[in-house]
Amino acid sequence: MSAYGFAHLRNRRPHPDIIEYLERIQATLDPFGGRFVIHGPPAEILEGDWPGSMVLIEFPDMNQARDWYHSPAYQEILALRADHIDGDLLLIEGVGRDYDPRERAGKLRAGTPEG
Template sequence: MPAYVISEVDDVRDPAGFEAYRTIAAKTIAQYGGRYLVRGGAASVIEGGPPPKTIIVVEFPTMERLREWYASPEYAEALNVRRTALDRRLIFVEGITPV
């Protein structure tokens, strides 16, 4: 069953650091079998809530693989950069098995 990472970037504190994070993260996502479905495209609120920030959605083959990626030494480098470059909300969610 696929699993998804949904990231909502709230604030970019260091634009150069943000770009470094994106580069490192993209490499590790591919290495762990993930693929971007949404990467900061235009977003609109249709119902409720505040306006959306920058939204990123990444699909992984399984929740186990997603968690392996997040805990990996390769992604740890990206997390170190992220801590000073941006604030975000990160959500892991299971998908559905295709019919």
């Protein structure tokens, strides 16, 4: 099942390190099957408030996503971004093509722990 690296980035401060990070990140993703799905510009906000921008990177599975984040290649460039952009980063597993939210609703209604 696909997994995703999701980042909510705020307070970007222009710096040459950011350019270097952008130049180098794809090479860290390639060995783990990572690819950018969303990279960037502010979204069209329909509800609520969204300060900042979003990045979404898809991986073949959660193990590949974890291995990428903890890889020496990514750890080597991480500070280039983190020192100049505030944000939150998480890894999350996707749902399958046959996912039906009604199943989750049923579990919630039944009070099961997976709800």
